[in-house]
Amino acid sequence: MFFTTKAEYGVRLLIEIGRQGQDQPVSLKVIADTENLPLAYLERIVALLKRAGLVQSTRGAHGGYVLARKPTDIRMDEVVLALEGSLAPMECFVDDRADDGRVLCSHHDDSGRGCATKLLWTRVQVGVSNTLAQTSLAELIEFQSRQLPRAGERAAPGERTPAPA
Amino acid sequence: MFFTTKAEYGVRLLIEIGRQGQDQPVSLKVIADTENLPLAYLERIVALLKRAGLVQSTRGAHGGYVLARKPTDIRMDEVVLALEGSLAPMECFVDDRADDGRVLCSHHDDSGRGCATKLLWTRVQVGVSNTLAQTSLAELIEFQSRQLPRAGERAAPGERTPAPA
């Protein structure tokens, strides 16, 4: 597994904000309750989303968070990048370059050649990035709403949707 | 970053075995020296590759490892899967299912519905898997050989290939 719960919780946060926050801000407490997630931890995660300009906050009573943009304009590559800090599939591949732009690859810096593994990880990173970019928050909100027809509603016990392949 | 050095070192292992081991087995010592990697650690990594049937070993003096198949028949999704244990992008997504095949998702097991995040991580996993599957060991060996024209040879000091975009 390579993404942490930051990505999981953060995406859920956005989905819930999108679903419940049409007109007024959504408090973390509500989300923590409905999603059954630790509030204090969510606070730290939503800070990442705010820093990335994906949500806006209102302080004080009846405060909370709203999406900074329309859900159709929020792509998941932005979101995951904000939450995880990087989409690089390998340590030696995170974007810390030398001043001249050369990529530092610790195990080949003596020869200075482009390593074959770099080719591979580049392809992976591009693939992940493209995949995430092709999913918008709006799509996930819509998917979620199909699963739970109305906000707060819950499936009747025993009536479980068969896993959609 | 989400792959560990196991994947990095393991892929390099295979490349070196493929490059140097046309006729005779390649010892880990040689690889550890040429790639400047810790021998004892490589031992544990190559064990993963052997268990997955990607390499074969010969014990004793002049022993070492050879590829179990032609490099063209070794796809990187197999390799990374063997090394990392899983390609699942999320913990709640690793393939440990209930007996009936239901996927366990810890945060939604009370409602039992497919979560929207699952949709997202599924796409990512398929994307990564496809990307890796489209790269064969042969391609990486060839790439590496272009960088270092002959085995053991090294670029003249100062003559550095410009990073191939």
Add this chain to the structure above:
DNA sequence: GCTATCCCGACCGCACTGGTAGGATTAGCC
């Protein structure tokens, strides 16, 4: 002023990663 909420830094246990140590086993070779 009370309370709900965002905000922020410190702290903490745990698991895993990356790596080491030491030895057992196997096999070529003189």
Add this chain to the structure above:
DNA sequence: GGCTAATCCTACCAGTGCGGTCGGGATAGC
């Protein structure tokens, strides 16, 4: 038969980051 080169195996260890908690400060509605 010994020496040596190599695979194999288990245990160990330090560091780091993850997931989570705690306490408190700032802010705003009522």
